[in-house]
Amino acid sequence: MTTTHVFPIPESKEHALVDGLRGKKSWAERELLVDYRPYAARVLCRMLGPRSDLDDLVHDVFVRALECIERLEPGQSIAGWLGAIAVFIAREDIRRHKRRRWLSFFSFDALPERESVEASPEISRALSAVYEALDTLEPDERIVFSLRHLDERKLEEIADLVECSLATVKRRLARADTAFAERAANDLWLADWLAEGHL
């Protein structure tokens, strides 16, 4: 698995960290947290948007990572491994909220608070509109769409992260692009904003 979306960590250091994690060393767990917490937060934020409960989800990523540390192979990219877990957590979260919306009488925290971003009014509104549109997509399609467009991932990388074939990623992305374009077309402001960006 390859990834270019993490700050450069020397290969030797990463190998040592993997060994430490597999040996359940506390220093390695601390180092994993310190070095990779921003990365996990960024991957989740791309998929789910700026949210008040983002740190809870980051926490869930690391709980799961430490729970199944034995699946981390020697020499494996930590970023890829954690990224796949972040995708899993994000998917679960999206599905959970969809289920809770369906079971409306159980809908406590069905709608996590969207955090206000210190950006221009235009960007704040665009962020809100884009993630509102993404909320309407199917979870798997939303994830592929977010990783491709918002996180600038290569299709091969996405296939690794979502653990499916390249062909499946392409199909999901095509469906997501169409669905997002339809949703954006219904929001005149968003459609206009997106169109303005063409140089």
Added chain:
Amino acid sequence: MNTERWAELRAASDSWLTRREVPPAEQELRALRGDVQRAGRRRAMTLMAGVASMAAGVAIVIAIRSATDKPHAITFALNGGLGKTGEVWGNTNRETTVTFSDGSEVKASSAAEARVVALSERGAEIRLEQGELHARVIHRDETRWAVHAGHFTIRVTGTSFTAGWDPKTERVRIAMDEGRVVVFGPCLADTGEALVGGESREWKCGAPAAPTSTSTGPVPVLPTSTPTSTVPVPVPVLPTPTSNPTPRPSASPALGHNAPDGRILSGSEPTPPTSNPTVPAPVPVPEPPPVPAPPEPTWRDLAKTRRYQDAWTAAKSTNASAQASSVELYELAEVARLAGDRAGAVQLYRSIRDRFSGSAEAARAAFQLGRLSGSSETYGWMQTYLREQPTGAFASETLGRLIELSMARGDRPTATTYAKQYLAQYPTGAHAEYARSVVGP
């Protein structure tokens, strides 16, 4: 898909990620280890209980849902929890966002005070006590949403608008983004007054306020007979032979008074002589002390509620650009652009370049000037941005654009240079394939 726009969103998200508060690593690690241990124990128990509870759970859910035929009311989230009707929100130092389970969203400005007064399966009703809120209501079949502001009711079927209510002056103001609303009030026709996207209007029952600068619709038609609304009318009561002969003073004498024929006149219109000489002359009543007007919203307040036209008008009237910092000036330029004043925006971006040379905002202004300028100038501005922010938020888009522009000019060597730079910096970027095609094998 639009790569430049995604870059802007990425930059904003990254900025938020870096500014938010993160718990110390040690504290997080302790919590993490505890949760991992608990999760291990829980997993074993869950496995045993899961099989048994699954069958029972499914049966219960099916039973409950089949027993409750009627649809459930929507819910709303407030401050991270489930909101309650009647709970007053807003009037804090920051904007309050209320999200509804049907996808609708209401944002109350920092000075606003509001509460949800009713929830149904089709929508919600909100009472705006004071200040401004921006509502974005998702349209569905038979959507029933309403915002009550003083004696006015704004009925919504799926739209985005800003409503403001000043209880002191009893003025309601509505600025439409999109969609359509119908406004009901004691001085409006029984069928209400419709507003559509782009319109902006203000009313005070007793006298219609002058249309605002962004208004495109007609001035509200005033009823020619006494309003039949059941809502109390906050206008002076005219003396009639059957009514109390002592007239009440107008709450706002300068704004309006009623004519004998039932019309409501503006403050500047002279009162026609009464046609009923039997009516006693009004007894002079001391005027109440003037109530200080609430502070006018600043251009930034208006921009936050997406009233870009009003924000831009306010900024120009206060000469906001004169003392603005680089960040404020950039925001102001964005407001001008969103208000549709391209020339004004260009002037401000150029002003940022002149006044704050070397700042991050100056570099971003160069990028925006590249977007807004003609093709001949675009090239130069893009080069400027890249020189000043070689790894900035817009660098990948700028490089991509420079490759395209160089190729369009027939300047392949320059295009190749930019393409190589692009591939070195963004080997998986959106323009990577194009850059490789320019560089060649």
